[in-house]
Amino acid sequence: MTSLAIAKCAVTDHTTTEHPSASGPGQTVLRVERLGKIFGDQNPAAVAHTGPDAGTEKSPDGNSVVAAWDVSFDVAAGEAFGVIGESGSGKSTVMRAIAGDHSSTAGSVWMQRRDGSTVDLLTMTASERRALRVDELSVVYQDAAEGLDLGVTAGGNIADRLTAAGWRNFGQIRERAAELLGRTEVPLERMDDLVRTFSGGMRQRVQLARALANRPPIVLLDEPTTGLDASVAAGVLDLIRSLLEELGIAAVVVSHDFAVIEMLTTRCMVMQHGRVVEQGLTDQLFEDPQAPYTQRLVAAARA
Amino acid sequence: MRETTMTPSSNDVATPTQATVEIEMTKNQLSDESSAVLSVRGLHKHFVLHNVDGRRVESLNGIDLDVRAGEHIALAGSSGAGKSTLLKCIYRTYLPSAGTVTLRSPIGPVELTGLADAKLAAIRGREFGYVSQFLRAEPRRGALDIVARAGIARGMDKETATEAAAVSLRRLHLDESLWDVFASVLSGGEKQRVNLAAGTISPPQLLLLDEPVSALDPANREAALALIADLTATGVAVLAVFHDLDAMDRLASRVVVMRAGRIIESGPPDQVLHHLEGVAR
Numbered sequence: 148m149t150s151l152a153i154a155k156c157a158v159t160d161h162t163t164t165e166h167p168s169a170s171g172p173g174q175t176v177l178r179v180e181r182l183g184k185i186f187g188d189q190n191p192a193a194v195a196h197t198g199p200d201a202g203t204e205k206s207p208d209g210n211s212v213v214a215a216w217d218v219s220f221d222v223a224a225g226e227a228f229g230v231i232g233e234s235g236s237g238k239s240t241v242m243r244a245i246a247g248d249h250s251s252t253a254g255s256v257w258m259q260r261r262d263g264s265t266v267d268l269l270t271m272t273a274s275e276r277r278a279l280r281v282d283e284l285s286v287v288y289q290d291a292a293e294g295l296d297l298g299v300t301a302g303g304n305i306a307d308r309l310t311a312a313g314w315r316n317f318g319q320i321r322e323r324a325a326e327l328l329g330r331t332e333v334p335l336e337r338m339d340d341l342v343r344t345f346s347g348g349m350r351q352r353v354q355l356a357r358a359l360a361n362r363p364p365i366v367l368l369d370e371p372t373t374g375l376d377a378s379v380a381a382g383v384l385d386l387i388r389s390l391l392e393e394l395g396i397a398a399v400v401v402s403h404d405f406a407v408i409e410m411l412t413t414r415c416m417v418m419q420h421g422r423v424v425e426q427g428l429t430d431q432l433f434e435d436p437q438a439p440y441t442q443r444l445v446a447a448a449r450a
Numbered sequence: 451m452r453e454t455t456m457t458p459s460s461n462d463v464a465t466p467t468q469a470t471v472e473i474e475m476t477k478n479q480l481s482d483e484s485s486a487v488l489s490v491r492g493l494h495k496h497f498v499l500h501n502v503d504g505r506r507v508e509s510l511n512g513i514d515l516d517v518r519a520g521e522h523i524a525l526a527g528s529s530g531a532g533k534s535t536l537l538k539c540i541y542r543t544y545l546p547s548a549g550t551v552t553l554r555s556p557i558g559p560v561e562l563t564g565l566a567d568a569k570l571a572a573i574r575g576r577e578f579g580y581v582s583q584f585l586r587a588e589p590r591r592g593a594l595d596i597v598a599r600a601g602i603a604r605g606m607d608k609e610t611a612t613e614a615a616a617v618s619l620r621r622l623h624l625d626e627s628l629w630d631v632f633a634s635v636l637s638g639g640e641k642q643r644v645n646l647a648a649g650t651i652s653p654p655q656l657l658l659l660d661e662p663v664s665a666l667d668p669a670n671r672e673a674a675l676a677l678i679a680d681l682t683a684t685g686v687a688v689l690a691v692f693h694d695l696d697a698m699d700r701l702a703s704r705v706v707v708m709r710a711g712r713i714i715e716s717g718p719p720d721q722v723l724h725h726l727e728g729v730a731r
Contacts, residue, residue, distance in 0.1 A: 173568075173572055221568075223568055226568070226571075381589045381590075382589075382590065384589075385588070385589050385590045385591075388588075413571045414567050414568060414571060426567070427545070427567055428542065428543075428567050428570065428571060430543045431542055431543050431544065431545055434538070434543050434544065435497070435538075435543065435544040435545050437498075437545065438500075439500035439501065442499070442500050442501055443500075443501055446501060
């Protein structure tokens, strides 16, 4: 892991001014190496009988699902990397492996930490992972119920993140929560309403505010606008792009939607049946796709 | 029809004049490589359409071309000749099939066709830019903001970028009342001017222009052409595709004619353009 550049970075302070991540541009902050995940029987023989050529991610005996195999990519500081594919392609599996929502079968996920050290996320314990999620690696889920406590107020959901990072002063917490909700365009008068009473678009905005509360250098976004009305989705997308750009946050964006990947990312990869079929610059991948599968996907999206 | 220069050399019996021009052009085009901002060599592009019986479409068949600082090269030829494909292969929106594209940047020569995606992404826009026919409208962003951000992305500070953006938009006659309106609701011609302003603010050393004034009415087109002419005057290397001969005549230091993915002719506009009527349109 020598090629991961190391940058010294200030410990989280509690000021409210935003600044880009301390890692310089171009430095790799996340590197996924030959990641693999098999559900069911952990039978390595299943790998050979699955994937795009086999036309399935399920092993012939039906006891193993090779949800992702041999997945590698890296993300530089401030860069957004896209993962695109249909249902069952393995894109969410990859995201959940990085997030630590489930264990992985193979590979490594190297991440550069705030203190400059580099760690393989897959070797960390569950409690170490939880600590990481507080202020170094945030996740925004398609279903807000996964990223938020719906029975708590919008402000409370954010305060929860702030206190986990060591904030103690009530006034400062309120102030920071209000500032974050302002940034994500949630009306301040709704700060003390339960998230359950929020619309889908508003819930995603609260999720974003919570995810960004402690200014993580890396955010994972899993279908962040899927299920929202088109006009609402456009607003949330635009907000995500502005925030990533202004805060210099690196992101992994997982989506089945070409428009989302095109708008948010500069590089991306295409997955099918648990494997990467193509990787490239986002505009090149959409204008000059090489793999037959990608050509079909692009043609379908343009039709 | 007077043939000025042909590459590769035609089978016609060369008159002394023609031979001289040919040698000069070859020298001009290829020998002084070190001073060129962009050098394209043996560039080929074919598409394989896997979903149309694996059909293979040859689009570029060996392109050699240099573009120097302060030089404006206009690509001419009928549609399908490969003009836009060439621009897109240089920018690598299309993946070249063979050949090299060398950009001489301040940090040294960079061969673009083999550059890692992340490295290419890092120099795109900064070291060389691509201005398309259309603005890819950012849903909730105003014209001034879009242009200023483009300047900031090329290293300007916010204040300077905003000032430069205002100057450029004013110059392109974009009504000031539209500057903070979301660009997605602007007309085609307005969007195109925003796009041109964003593409040319604090310009990189090389600009690829793909029909950048196609949607403009005569008055606005005038202003846009003047802005593009100034790029050349300040030393930017320009490789452009225009559909009208008048724009090429006014802007180009050299016109390069393409047909079927090859360069068939190259020379100064006054020598090339007059017999191109009906070919370049």
